[in-house]
Amino acid sequence: MxxxxxxxxxxxxxxxxxxxxxxxxxxxxxxxxxxxxxxxxxxxxxxxxxxxxxxxxxxxxxxxxxxxxxxxxxxxxxxxxxIRESYDCFTQVSELIELILTCVPEKDISFNVFGFLLSALREVSGNCSNPVLFLSLKVKLLKIAGFAPKLGSCARCGNDAHMFYFSEGSVFCSNCSTPSGQAAELSPGTIRLYECLSSWKIDKVCRVRTDEKILKELTSVIGSHVKYYISKEKKARTDHIHV
Ligand SMILES: [Zn+2]
Missing domain, CATH: 2.40.50.140 (Nucleic acid-binding proteins)
Structure with a gap:
């Protein structure tokens, strides 16, 4: 070969x-x-x-x-x-790389991650200090890999909801029985920002001006979701090896 x-x-x-x-x-x-x-x-x-x-x-x-x-x-x-010469920039890109190494199975070409990563690196090269860009790249990558968190509506009944449960990767409303474990309350602005970042094209995302507090809140939720997901995947792989 x-x-x-x-x-x-x-x-x-x-x-x-x-x-x-x-x-x-x-x-x-x-x-x-x-x-x-x-x-x-x-x-x-x-x-x-x-x-x-x-x-x-x-x-x-x-x-x-x-x-x-x-x-x-x-x-x-x-x-x-x-990108390698800027510590902050390289650290943030490294988070995307770790996510790719976790969510893309070896030799699997069903995910179109190569094209995504190449355009992400090109965008980041000219925009190293844009925090909205990095957040958006993370959100888009989760979507491509099929692990996007569900923030818009309750995972059980579909009604508006704002309590996000990390173990389920989704929000649940107060009328439905909620999962146990760590949860975070999301403001309507955070949910709106998430919807924009996941559906808008990268060049449009780069021009988004947003409230610091909302950006911080969404960055924190997505960061925790990614960490939760990566540790779950790693544990699943270790368990699989031990069987
Ligand atoms: Zn519900």
């Missing part, structure tokens, strides 16, 4: 003295891991193309369905160095 494709470097792990295992999100093979021989030995173009977030043209070779095919070539299309 030998193929060429485009990919974005999501993560690298050191292997032995000079080798790396690189996780790419690719255009037509989904999430893949590949073995890179000696990129750490010398300051090579091959090595610098494996910096996290690099958008590259890559070639891999290996047996059919090999868990770890060999990376034979990697050429930078866009380095996205500007």
């Amino acid at each position: 030998h193929y060429r494709t485009e990919g974005i470097v999501l993560r690298t792990r050191e292997y032995g003295e000079a080798d790396l295992i690189v996780t790419f999100l690719t255009d037509d093979h989904g999430l893949i891991n590949a073995f890179a021989k000696s990129p750490r030995k010398t300051k090579s173009r091959f090595g610098s193309s494996l910096e996290p977030l690099s958008h590259v043209r890559l070639s891999v070779w290996g047996k059919e369905n090999a868990a770890l095919p060999r990376l034979t070539q990697s050429d930078i299309i866009t380095s996205f160095q500007k």
